[in-house]
Amino acid sequence: MALSVLVLNGPNLNLLGTREPEVYGGQTLTDIEATCVKRAAALDLSVEFRQSNSEGEMVNWIQQAEGNHAALIVNAGAYTHTSVALLDALLACRTPVIEVHLSNIFQRESFRHESYVSKAARGVICGFGGLSYELALEAAAHLLGTRKQD
Ligand code: DQA
DSSP states (O other), X not given: OOEEEEEEEOTTGGGTTTSOHHHHOSXXXXXXXXXXXXXHHHTTEEEEEEEOSOHHHHHHHHHHHBTTBSEEEEEOGGGGGTOHHHHHHHHHXXXXXXXXXXXXXXXXXXXXXXXXXXXXXXXXXXSSTTHHHHHXXXXXXXXXXXXXXX
């Protein structure tokens, strides 16, 4: 059975498609999920996509990830820059974490340059819009050893 990757999306990412398209692009989260499902299949992985506007719900999902998923891809939205609770949950979880962002957070306001998620992540991919998620899946496949050799 394919190893499962849990893709967690934080606040306001349910609004993708209409939310600041000049920053986040025109794809909806459902569009990104559909692309990731295809990319995951090609990498011998499966994906489960979730989105929440609630910090506590995200903490619960991270706590449940270990043992049920082989890797975690996390776009914590604005909680990236504020949430010690998410950081603590990620540090307690022994499942490898890859952080993603649609926008290049380092080109934006200085408050977006700090990421609590990064402190628990194996790596960070940002600035490629929806493609950031596909690149994160590639990284997960490398970490998990499922990536087919070219
Ligand atoms: C984001 C960047 C965050 O700073 C912002 O709060 C978001 C989206 C991104 O994907 O570019 O909600 O995580």
